[in-house]
Amino acid sequence: MKKFVNDPKQFVPEMLHGLARANPGTIKYVPAYNLIMRTDAPNDAKVSIIQGSGSGHEPAHVMAVGRGMLDAACPGDVFSAPPVDYISETTKLLRSAKGVLYLVNNYTGDRLAFEMAAELSDAEGIKVETLIINDDVAVSDSTYTVGRRGVAGNFFVIKAVGAASEKGADLGQLMTIGKKVNGVTRSMGIALSSCTPPAKGVPLFDIAADEIEIGIGIHGEPGRRRAKIVSATEIVTLLLDAIVPDLPYKAGDKVALMANGLGGTPISELYLLYGLAHDQLEKRGIKIGRSYVGEYCTSLEMAGASLTLMRLDDEIEALLAADAETPIRVF
Amino acid sequence: MKKFVNDPKQFVPEMLHGLARANPGTIKYVPAYNLIMRTDAPNDAKVSIIQGSGSGHEPAHVMAVGRGMLDAACPGDVFSAPPVDYISETTKLLRSAKGVLYLVNNYTGDRLAFEMAAELSDAEGIKVETLIINDDVAVSDSTYTVGRRGVAGNFFVIKAVGAASEKGADLGQLMTIGKKVNGVTRSMGIALSSCTPPAKGVPLFDIAADEIEIGIGIHGEPGRRRAKIVSATEIVTLLLDAIVPDLPYKAGDKVALMANGLGGTPISELYLLYGLAHDQLEKRGIKIGRSYVGEYCTSLEMAGASLTLMRLDDEIEALLAADAETPIRVF
Numbered sequence: 001m002k003k004f005v006n007d008p009k010q011f012v013p014e015m016l017h018g019l020a021r022a023n024p025g026t027i028k029y030v031p032a033y034n035l036i037m038r039t040d041a042p043n044d045a046k047v048s049i050i051q052g053s054g055s056g057h058e059p060a061h062v063m064a065v066g067r068g069m070l071d072a073a074c075p076g077d078v079f080s081a082p083p084v085d086y087i088s089e090t091t092k093l094l095r096s097a098k099g100v101l102y103l104v105n106n107y108t109g110d111r112l113a114f115e116m117a118a119e120l121s122d123a124e125g126i127k128v129e130t131l132i133i134n135d136d137v138a139v140s141d142s143t144y145t146v147g148r149r150g151v152a153g154n155f156f157v158i159k160a161v162g163a164a165s166e167k168g169a170d171l172g173q174l175m176t177i178g179k180k181v182n183g184v185t186r187s188m189g190i191a192l193s194s195c196t197p198p199a200k201g202v203p204l205f206d207i208a209a210d211e212i213e214i215g216i217g218i219h220g221e222p223g224r225r226r227a228k229i230v231s232a233t234e235i236v237t238l239l240l241d242a243i244v245p246d247l248p249y250k251a252g253d254k255v256a257l258m259a260n261g262l263g264g265t266p267i268s269e270l271y272l273l274y275g276l277a278h279d280q281l282e283k284r285g286i287k288i289g290r291s292y293v294g295e296y297c298t299s300l301e302m303a304g305a306s307l308t309l310m311r312l313d314d315e316i317e318a319l320l321a322a323d324a325e326t327p328i329r330v331f
Numbered sequence: 332m333k334k335f336v337n338d339p340k341q342f343v344p345e346m347l348h349g350l351a352r353a354n355p356g357t358i359k360y361v362p363a364y365n366l367i368m369r370t371d372a373p374n375d376a377k378v379s380i381i382q383g384s385g386s387g388h389e390p391a392h393v394m395a396v397g398r399g400m401l402d403a404a405c406p407g408d409v410f411s412a413p414p415v416d417y418i419s420e421t422t423k424l425l426r427s428a429k430g431v432l433y434l435v436n437n438y439t440g441d442r443l444a445f446e447m448a449a450e451l452s453d454a455e456g457i458k459v460e461t462l463i464i465n466d467d468v469a470v471s472d473s474t475y476t477v478g479r480r481g482v483a484g485n486f487f488v489i490k491a492v493g494a495a496s497e498k499g500a501d502l503g504q505l506m507t508i509g510k511k512v513n514g515v516t517r518s519m520g521i522a523l524s525s526c527t528p529p530a531k532g533v534p535l536f537d538i539a540a541d542e543i544e545i546g547i548g549i550h551g552e553p554g555r556r557r558a559k560i561v562s563a564t565e566i567v568t569l570l571l572d573a574i575v576p577d578l579p580y581k582a583g584d585k586v587a588l589m590a591n592g593l594g595g596t597p598i599s600e601l602y603l604l605y606g607l608a609h610d611q612l613e614k615r616g617i618k619i620g621r622s623y624v625g626e627y628c629t630s631l632e633m634a635g636a637s638l639t640l641m642r643l644d645d646e647i648e649a650l651l652a653a654d655a656e657t658p659i660r661v662f
Contacts, residue, residue: 002523002540002634004563004600014563015599018590018606022622058599192333209333232335232345259349266594266632267659268346268389269335275349291353293658301597303632305335327624328598329660 001201003301008198012055012077019062023327026066033089034082036062037072041094047165047174048072048094051103051158052087053110054079056197057218059328060154060297061103068324069162070103078197078300079219081109087117091126099127099171103157103178105150106134129171131178133157135185135308137246138215138223151218152260152297153185153308156320163322181316186243189223189306190235191216193264195299214238218262218299232269236276239307244284249309251285256292256320258308263298265305270294277307290320294329332532334632339529343386343408350393354658357397364420365413367393368403372425378496378505379425381405382434382489383413384441387528388549390659391485391628399655400493401434409528409631410550412440418448422457430458430502434488434509436481437465460502462509464488466516466639468577469546469554482549483591483628484516484639487651494653512647517574520554520637521566522547524595526630545569549593549630563600567607570638575615580640582616587623587651589639594629596636601625608638621651625660 005011016036020029028039042048051061052074061073074090076082091100100121104114111132118128134145135153142149160181161174169177191213194203204220207213212235215223224242249255259274261267274293281288289312297306310316336342347367351360359370373379382392383405392404405421407413422431431452435445442463449459465476466484473480491512492505500508522544525534535551538544543566546554555573580586590605592598605624612619620643628637641647 002543002560004523004566004596004604004636006562006564011599011603014606015603018602018604018609018624021606021609021619022602022624024622056599058597058602063598063602192335212333229333231337233337235335263597264595264632264634265335266389266629267394267626268342268387268631271349271353271389271394272342272346273335273349275345275352278349278352288352291355293349293353295598298597300599301595301634303333303595 001196003198005198011198012075016062019327026325033086035072035074035086035090036065037093038065041071042096044097045168046096047098047171048096048100049103049161049165050074050090050094050100052082052114053105054081056300057297059295063327064158066324066326068166068322069158069326078199081113084113084116087113088120091117091121091128092124095126099129101161101171101174102128102130104130104132105154106132106147107144107149108146109144127171129175131175133182135182135187137186137242138188142217143221144219149217151187151189152258152306153187153310155296156185156256156310157181159324160316160319162324163319181310184247184311185308186246187306187308188239188242189216189262189304190214190239191262191302191304193303194220195263195302197300216304218297220299232272233276236273236280240277240280243307243309247311249286249311254287254289254312256290256310256312257281257288258292258296260297260306260308261295262302262304263295264301264303267294270305273305289317332527334529336529342529343406347393350658357656364417366403366405366417366421367396368424369396372402373427375428376499377427378429378502379403379427379431380434380492380496381421381425381431383418383445384436385410385412387631388628390626394658395489397655397657399497399653400489400657409530412444415444415447418444419451422448422452422459423455426457430460432492432502432505433459433461435461435463436485437463437478438475438480439477440475458502460506462506464513466513466518468517468573469519473548474552475550480548482518482520483589483637484518484641486627487516487587487641488512490655491647491650493655494650512641515578515642516639517577518637518639519570519573520547520593520635521545521570522593522633522635524634525551526594526633528631547635549628551630563603564607567604567611571608571611574638574640578642580617580642585618585620585643587621587641587643588612588619589623589627591628591637591639592626593633593635593637594626595632595634598625601636604636620648
């Protein structure tokens with residue numbers, strides 16, 4: 001296994017330690033519950049927003065903690081849901097008079113853990129609401145989900161509810177905004193390679209030197225089909241042919257367009273894909289209002305990419321344009 | 332070859348097209364000379380700063396164009412110096428009453444191209460100065476250089492002279508600042524894998540499944556030695572053991588610390604390395620004043636990382652802290 005790693009069991013804690021060391025003053029690492037939180041949270045004037053999931057998808061979600069984004073993140077081990085008691089302890093630490101919002105990508109393990117944590121929090125008298133994100137059009141059920149998976153489109157939800165919560169929106173308003181954003185967001189990805197979880201030590205799946213997995217899941221779970229690799233233009237076409245009709249996005253719509261890297265694909269290739277997707281959407285009569293290119297939700301060092309579209313309106317655009325400060329450049 | 336690519340010859344133009352599409356209003360792509368420039372450049376109230384090099388190192392340098400950083404970048408083909416006439420035409424487009432500063436990483440091909448372009452610009456009556464960057468401690472001469480190579484530390488030079496030029500510094504002052512920053516900056520990198528230039532179609536070099544290349548060059552050129560892979564802690568130690576005594580950085584010094592990814596290494600591993608390096612430097616009595624984790628200078632999809640240290644003083648810290656706006660998050 002070729003990775004920068006010490007003891008694989010310490011991979012996540014050592015990453016979180018580094019994250020906190022690189023961002024003193026804005027971010028705090030609490031090793032006892034393996035959580036990352038804003039140093040200035042909680043704040044009774046705003047709802048606390050918490051996201052959790054397995055690790056290995058960085059920058060999601062631990063590097064999305066900061067002003068205008070998440071108040072805390074509960075990472076599990078690589079590709080494993082966070083423990084219920086850690087979520088529960090995080091919720092206690094982030095308790096706010098305005099309540100706590102859980103953002104959960106739709107994976108069965110994560111949903112169960114957050115449901116149980118919500119019950120524990122309720123017993124503590126903490127007001128909690130949970131918003132499920134499911135932007136991946138690739139498959140309707142999957143290895144780890146009933147219903148669609150949540151992938152990189154998740155970042156638009158974080159950004160929108162994060163901005164609204166900074167302005168004092170209450171829990172009900174945040175749920176409305178989050179559901180609205182999730183409802184107009186669609187994604188699909190393609191893998192060129194597999195990836196190796198540190199504790200596993202071998203690749204998650206095999207893929208031939210000339211093959212791609214269309215509709216890949218972010219834990220290496222199967223998508224729609226295997227195919228021979230084709231040109232970047234053809235890849236963009238087949239992703240947009242899956243994404244655009246799904247909502248559908250129509251001629252005259254204005255959208256945000258994201259080209260997300262899965263971890264091992266260089267930024268040069270992501271910009272190349274972005275440019276092709278931008279041009280193809282314009283030819284379909286769809287206007288690009290905002291552009292996002294980089295890594296937002298990854299699968300360790302997997303080579304691959306996903307495209308996400310979100311339909312914009314004035315309310316959403318204002319929330320996306322609001323100032324934010326996290327370890328990654330978000331918007 | 333598994334890449335998001337159409338015709339390999341169009342890899343760089345298609346990437347630049349995407350970059351401009353994603354950053355309308357701030358960045359312009361001029362296909363005739365394959366250059367990226369600020370939409371608001373040139374400006375006679377500031378020196379125009381231009382950097383060029385082979386492509387394949389993104390975000391260096393085309394994604395470092397913007398307010399407070401570069402005014403333009405001249406990329407060549409992947410791992411090839413930009414053509415002299417393109418540099419010359421870029422210089423004409425960026426002509427400013429205050430002059431033009433070339434930033435050149437120390438590779439023989441790039442130096443020759445920029446020297447010839449400087450002569451052509453001189454004949455046009457354009458005032459040009461050239462600053463050479465050579466922060467890589469790995470080898471004293473290399474496949475492509477007489478003297479040390481320029482690598483990720485280059486970003487500190489761009490940021491410092493970019494900030495100073497926004498405040499109206501003249502060409503002489505920028506040369507002084509740039510030389511000072513380069514003089515206190517040292518880097519070294521390690522590769523875990525090779526990489527494949529699109530037009531070549533095969534990996535640049537072979538490396539065994541349990542081997543690393545210590546002191547790798549950003550074009551895959553050899554470093555100090557091959558070794559069996561070791562733990563992340565041992566890798567950080569051997570990098571710092573090469574970097575720290577070189578300047579030397581001493582107990583009591585305050586530094587900026589950068590963990591740079593070479594293209595195929597996920598951000599999780601970079602933060603893990605960063606945290607280990609931060610701790611080791613503190614143990615050596617060196618204080619970390621500013622932290623940088625991400626991709627700054629890459630080798631396509633190569634798995635690997637480099638560490639860079641820069642000794643800080645009040646002048647440099649203020650320049651690093653100044654506001655800037657480019658496609659990548661810089662500082």
